[in-house]
Amino acid sequence: MTYCLAISVDQGLVFASDSRTNAGADQISTYSKMHRFGANGERTLVLLSAGNLATTQSVVAAIERDIRVEAKRNLMNVEDLGAAAEYIGGISAEEQRKHRSGPTSEGFQPEASFILGGQVRGGPAGIEHIYPEGNFVRASPSTPFLQIGEVKYGKPILDRIISNDTTLDAALKCALVSMDSTMRSNATVGPPVEYLVYQADTFARGTYDVLEEDAPYLLELRHAWSDNIRIAFESLPSAPTVIGADATVRHI
């Protein structure tokens, strides 16, 4: 499984991804799911991937090849973020189609999902969710984050914290807390955790780091969050004593 997320706030974008890949419980490997392109003062693009590893690797390889051979349409010359998402969605759908008709295709799942984020000069920074079918949706001001893979465990904290005026610093913290909750509840999502923070309108590489399982900040965050949640929980009001509760019991 996989957990990747991207957050789009007024100040810019935050990306985070885990690195665990598994095909069955005994085939667990570590692969980066964060791919960066551009950052050349004209465009910055970040691609997060989930799903079939062969498909996502083929898609990234095709994107890189198109850039290398300066194909008529490639990620370095598409006119905006939407066009970039459409270009990648097309490659992804094509890659899946190729393998779906293979000799042992029963039960084979070539699907892959992507989050594409970044900024192309002339347009705003943004994030797009590219579906296995190749179509895509953009995050909106009222839904300022996107997730792919194992999305549910880490969603409540994003629902509660993230809004458009969240700072990049807080958005990064929130992304890492969301990632930590997911890793805690699902063993197939695991470190190292990669993150990238992109400040809007800089068209630069942004701040990138890889946090290994024992990275001091990740450990500090995990322990502080665990302690803080416990305190938050313990200071909640207790349920009132329900007087005469038995009266509401339906008899059989």
Place this chain on the structure above:
Amino acid sequence: MTYCLAISVDQGLVFASDSRTNAGADQISTYSKMHRFGANGERTLVLLSAGNLATTQSVVAAIERDIRVEAKRNLMNVEDLGAAAEYIGGISAEEQRKHRSGPTSEGFQPEASFILGGQVRGGPAGIEHIYPEGNFVRASPSTPFLQIGEVKYGKPILDRIISNDTTLDAALKCALVSMDSTMRSNATVGPPVEYLVYQADTFARGTYDVLEEDAPYLLELRHAWSDNIRIAFESLPSAPTVIGADATVRHI
């Protein structure tokens, strides 16, 4: 969708269930998913249900009929909690089988899952997860809670808080926080919320209540949790400035 959970701690048991049922987004209804039997000084049993509403209603009806006609084997005479789970699992599997071969059965999903909890005199209090196939597992000291339905959003808080020595009061608070997080993140899980707290070795009805959407305690808990989570989040350490982060960026 549905969210039901049960927690088993040294002091006793806590049950909670939402009441929303949907067959498509425009067929939303309110049904109780908590069914109580016994509480006669000899046994107390609570059944939580998720899945196909026709199946779960048939199962409850069959259980009640067997008690009414004093069938040779019924919930009031099975010897322990495991036997009760096996009895209910058998009824559930049979009900599903009946309808699976109907005239328009393609795409039809008669599956239902249950949590059965309580205590039969002579045995300890406990909770069991009954699968659609009719088999079942009991919660263990290291996994002191069970969930059915939309389980993921509300799991992280249970993972962090619940252990065997958690008090019934804290377990109830935790169950309601878990329910609130799920209702917030999934629109198909909704109020009213029913809960029941059973104190071990009492064989009594326990404390039962139905919390409507605007129940003062539910609102108070929701707001306090929302505020506390925000404070817990804001007091987390910030990510260190990543000096020279650009150096780690892979160029394409």
